[in-house]
Amino acid sequence: MSENKVFMIFQNTADAQPFISAFAQENPAATLDYQPGMVRIESLGQLGITQEVVSELAGREVNLQELHLTLISLSGNIDEDDDYFRITRH
């Protein structure tokens, strides 16, 4: 069942925390794998976050493109706009 796996990997830092928590919160089926210095968030089919949830978790207005600061890697097709970020398999 790994045919449609998608993943996001973030640095395990305070700056990345609102993004990591938002992925966990908004994708109940996702698994989080902690490796030294990083965390890998994995799911089947798709993973997504919304600006509203990330901002709520950060306690300030977050621009979703801030994920570039702590993103390590990803796998999937990207779909993004001001208010959401998603990766999917077709």
Next chain:
Amino acid sequence: MAKKLNMRKRYELLTRGLGWEPSYQSKDKVFAQEAYEGIKITDWSKWEDPFRLTADAYWKYQAEKDKKLYAVMDSFAQNNAHLNLADASYVNALKLFIQGVSPLEYAAHRNFARLARQFSGEGAQIACQMQSIDELRHAQTQIHTISHYNKHFHGMHDPFHMFDRVWYLSVPKSYFDDASAAGPFEYITSVSFSFEYLLTNLLFVPFMSGAAYNGDMATVTFGFSAQSDESRHMTLGLEIIKFLLEQHEDNLPIVQGWIDKHFWRAYRLLGLVAMMQDYFLPESPMSWKEGWQIYFVENAGALFNDLGRYGLKMPKYHEIATAEADHISHQVFGIFYNYIHAAAFNLGLPSEQKMNWLSEKYPDTFDKYYRPRMEMWAEMAKDGKRFFNMGLPQLCQVCQIPMGFTEIAKGDPMQVAYRVSEFKGEKFHTCSDGCKDIFDHEPEKYVNAWLPVHQIFQGNCGGAAVPDVLNWYHFHPEDGGDYAGSADEARWKAMKGAVTTESTETTKPIQADAA
């Protein structure tokens, strides 16, 4: 009042909106490299931009990344944090990194600048421009980070000079030169897709996580900082493949051929990374084989499942690469163990504890094929018969690795593999079916390969004796050889001892590099 534009619209205006039609030169003259590879583009406006990062946002975020990185580097140097490493033998991984990887970053910088100039579509131009700047940033931040280690350890003093000459560095160099000598579409398929999308996770993710595990916070930070750009590069790789396949059905066989070729070339190069992952990290969070399973088998499986609707297949010989995951790191280690006197890093046989870890991670192969070899070598060294190979090896005409790989896919892992092709009455040897196919497809290109062993025999490398050649490489006598008894080991012991006696030994740079 004007309504705020959404991301897609903003990005369109700040990329496509900046293009123009040439008026006093024809378009095919301005973009002279776009047609000769046989790729058919009917409409560049169909290019889909992944990561709609405009130039202003790009500079803002890159500046932020660099600020964070330089803060870590400063505090690393200020606190002599190299003393927190698990062991100084770990630094050998950084030596191979600065010698073999950082020059590739610089080569990529130059090539993406070429692509930004040669593609006529504005979306692709902007993505390639940003990547060109990213790659220069990577080369610079790596040099800067590793310069701290250069003050305290050997082998890192002249990586760009070494890269153009040294036998084992001709492996990464020849792969990138091969891609650079091709047209723009082959180059981007090679580097952005076959290398970055399919394989660089293996270099940057488990290896950098390994750096964290071994107390090297400076390298973790530059590695992950570079990798954050890599996410953008990977999506560019995926986009170019989808775009080419959507543009014209005639593009499919050309693109498939490039993916097959460059997957195999990049995979062969990663043999060096496999050795680093399994043998250079004193503490390993993940084996090469585990990394291969997650980042190639699962990830590429999902990816090609996705791309199947365009008719694209998994790269040729991918199943051989997967079968070799049980062997490759041990075989590459074996080659270097023989030739470590001619390298600018140190190597040691794995400890009993490390061998047990290898047995656990490689239950089907390590005890059966490789442990006995390590034990015999240890025995020989103990008896004063440490074996160094003083002959020069035969190199694969394509990947340029000494011919030490075996017939794993044929079920005969103890039989050295070699293939022969004839071209204009001469014989050329390759290490595998993958490399032979590449040679046979473009023999005119590969007969011109600059093979370090041939060049030494032809008298082009500083002289006939090993010290002459090493001198021509700009190696110092203390740069290579076994880790046990090396200058770095002695210095590490002195530094660690110096901590307890509160001397300043720890902060003084080594004389050679201070001079």
